[in-house]
Amino acid sequence: MCQQCSVVSSLRIPAIPKVTDGPASGGVRPSPAVPGHAGVRIVARLPIADAVQIVVTEATPRDPLTKAAPKLGTLFGSEDGKYLAAALGEPLLQGLNEIAEKKPRDPVGYLANFLYNLTMDGNAPAAPAAAPGAAQEGPVLRAEGLPDMTAVGNEAVLQRSDSQGSDLVPPESAFNVSNRDEFGQSPLHFAAARAHGRGGLMQLMNDVDLNPALRDELYRTARDVAIQAGLLENVAEIDRWVLSLAARGSTDRLAEMLLAGYDYILGAREGPDVGIVDVAAQRGHNETVAFLESIPAFEERRDRVLRAVRMGGGQGTQEVAELLQVGDSRARLLATARNTMGRCSLHVAVLCQQEQLVAFLAHNFPETLAVGDNLERTALHYAMGVEGVESLSKLLIKAGAKRVAKDLKGRQPSYYFMNKSDIQNLQEEEEAQLI
Incomplete structure (x- = not known):
């Protein structure tokens, strides 16, 4: 021919x-x-x-x-x-x-x-029914x-089996599980947007025991909603409820709020000269006092990690490695901590398409794979909507990311492979943070 x-x-x-x-x-x-x-x-x-x-x-x-x-x-x-x-x-x-x-x-x-x-x-x-006697060889x-994402030299070796993804679940919450709607709003968001009788909102918060740090689609906590609605009584009630946690020595709840990006903990005050640290100290909760005093340093280090991840390159990668020492339990908390937009370090690394940092974080801090953002989207949800989907999704899946995890809108990661606009908007938000 x-x-x-x-x-x-x-x-x-x-x-x-x-x-x-x-x-x-x-x-x-x-x-x-x-x-x-x-x-x-x-x-x-x-x-x-x-x-x-x-x-x-x-x-x-x-x-x-x-x-x-x-x-x-x-x-x-x-x-x-x-x-x-x-x-x-x-x-x-x-x-x-x-x-x-x-x-x-x-x-x-x-x-x-x-x-x-x-x-x-x-x-x-x-698929049509197989012919009689045809061999069934599976999908x-x-x-x-897919090829193993095994790195060479100083890069991380990602050998985790996909079955391990089922073990990567967020730690059990100290709060009750909140049934949030598809826009990320919990019952607290709705309660904060309407007026109550004296002490009514605080009583509701005691009854439902929900995390006030959860953010909706617009990155608002229930406290933010109350501020926007002009209901200062509700803002004061929420702050009093946070003070009550310190008074009871509920360090675990306060820590969970901090890791979820709640930035109003230290702003809760019992009076002009009595802050939340004083309330915990007066009741002898030394562990809670130590935790509250460590919050500014923790938030500063968390923000440094996220800035370094956005910057990437040799300098950014080196700084992330210094801040997140492998094997240090405090580094695990920093890696999984979310900012006021609900994103942890792995979320940001994927949005900025920092492949080397994605490999480092996913391999050394696999807990980040299960962290959801303000709408419970994981890093794999994000990876499906960015330009480097091929390499990033392989890295995350080999590290154990769950491919069937659903966000609050009921969408699996694969949805964003065909519908990228939401993730592209998040990328623009991260790019704005670099300016």
Whole structure:
């Protein structure tokens, strides 16, 4: 066969319109050429009920598709070919269209991610029943089959199995579990937005025992909502409730609020000259006093970690390594601590696409993989919406990230692979922090 001939390998169900090099007939429009394969284009807009076609024009002997053409023709003319068309044709066409439009650096990895995420969303067509006696070899795509993200030299070696992701759950909360809506608002947010009788809101907070540090979609705590509503009585009630925690020596609750990014703890006062530290000291809660006095230093170190992560590069990476000493329990708290936007260090590293820091944090502080933001989105949710999805998602999954974790809107990470606008908005917010 000469080099300038055309090879058409088709997988047919009914007859299809003839595809030529000229204008497409019957509403069929050839897609652009496939990167890396001279003279190859995919007819990717045919309905699967009609056909799947690979069109090779101006083939070259060194092109892999040219060599594979005889085998493809034999396969596509068989019953196996019909099965593949019905089971995989539509997802493959969608994936090839996506690759043709976005031209990723790693088309094979991008296609694998696309097909996996499509099946996780439940949008892929069900495979037809296997023929009698056919061997059942399991699913075609397995996440375990992806290349191991084993680094070389001084980089972290990520050897965690995916099954370990089920063990990466947030520690048990000292508060009652809050049923928040899809906008991140808890019953406290709603209560803070309306007036109560004297002591009514504080009594409610004692009854429900919910974490007042939780933030909604607009990064507001219940206290912020009360301020915006102009209900200063509610603001005072919330502060009095925080004071009551110090008076009882509830260090665990105060610590959980701090790790969730609550920045009003030290602002709670019993009087002009009596602050929350004085309240704890008067009642002999020395451990609580020590904790409260450590809050400014902790917040300063947390913010330094996040700044270094955003900066990245050699200087930022070195500073993160100095602040987060592996094996130090305090470093684990710093790594998982969220800021006033609800993001921990791994969230920020993914949004800023700092791949080396993502590997460092995910491997050495796997607890960060399970930390949710203000809407309970994990770092893997974020990774699916950024440009470097291929490499970052592989790193996180190999480290143990849960691929089926849902945020408050009921969305798994795969949702953001196809709907990136929310994550892109978060990236813009992080970029603004660098100015």
